[in-house]
Amino acid sequence: xxxxxxxxxxxxxxxxxxxxxxxxxxxxxxxxxxxxxxxxxxxxxxxxxxxxxxxxxxxxxxxxxxxxxxxxxxxxxxxxxxxxxxxxxxxxxxxxxxxxxxxxxxxxxxxxxxxxxxxxxxxxxxxxxxxxxxxxxxxxxxxxxxxxxxxxxxxxxxxxxxxxxxxxxxxxxxxxxxx
Numbered sequence: 491x492x493x494x495x496x497x498x499x500x501x502x503x504x505x506x507x508x509x510x511x512x513x514x515x516x517x518x519x520x521x522x523x524x525x526x527x528x529x530x531x532x533x534x535x536x537x538x539x540x541x542x543x544x545x546x547x548x549x550x551x552x553x554x555x556x557x558x559x560x561x562x563x564x565x566x567x568x569x570x571x572x573x574x575x576x577x578x579x580x581x582x583x584x585x586x587x588x589x590x591x592x593x594x595x596x597x598x599x600x601x602x603x604x605x606x607x608x609x610x611x612x613x614x615x616x617x618x619x620x621x622x623x624x625x626x627x628x629x630x631x632x633x634x635x636x637x638x639x640x641x642x643x644x645x646x647x648x649x650x651x652x653x654x655x656x657x658x659x660x661x662x663x664x665x666x667x668x669x
Contacts, residue, residue, distance in 0.1 A: 510535045532630040539609065539625040545580035545589065546608035547599060572596050604632035 500513030511534045548577050554577050558564050565578040567590035576599065580586035590596060599607065610626045620626065 508536055510520075528632050530630055530632055532628060534667055535627045536620060537627060537629045538623055542623075543580070543582055543585055544609050544611075544625075545582075545586055546571075546606060547576055547578050547579070547590075548606040549604065550575060550577050567591070569596060570599070575600065602631060606630045 500511055503510045511532075513532055513534075515530050515532065518525055518526060519625075520526070554562075554564070557577075562577075563579045565580055565583055565586050566573045567578060569589050569590065572590065578586060578590065598607075607627075607629050610628055611620070628662065
């Protein structure tokens with residue numbers, strides 16, 4: 491589906507009652523008098539989450555240390571290099587430890603320079619609202635991903651690479667794609 495300047499193109503795959511959305515959007519902030527424009531690529535996938543598990547993983551920044559001094563949560567998952575590079579938050583430390591025990595997940599996360607992986611209860615003020623036990627897994631990269639190679643190891647189920655995700659081919663599994 492074509493977008494505009496602030497909301498870029500999007501691809502939606504429908505599997506039963508679920509819709510997985512891959513889209514682009516733009517944010518802007520001011521650095522002094524200079525506007526800084528950041529293009530994002532985001533994947534959102536709703537799922538049943540009756541336990542209400544929430545988590546967030548993103549790269550540590552110079553502000554992370556100050557945040558932890560002021561009481562910001564940063565779960566340590568017993569992988570020192572990973573703990574040093576990322577800020578991990580969650581409402582169930584045992585599940586966060588289990589999630590981060592995966593070598594593959596840590597490798598994929600480590601390959602992303604500017605990202606956030608998190609679970610939300612809906613898609614925000616202007617997005618879709620879901621029933622109470624349905625949440626959304628969000629993978630947000632603060633850059634425009636134009637090819638699968640740029641996604642640094644994160645791929646959909648066997649898509650064929652192209653120069654624009656609007657033309658990705660998805661495997662046939664009762665899945666329809668809307669662009």
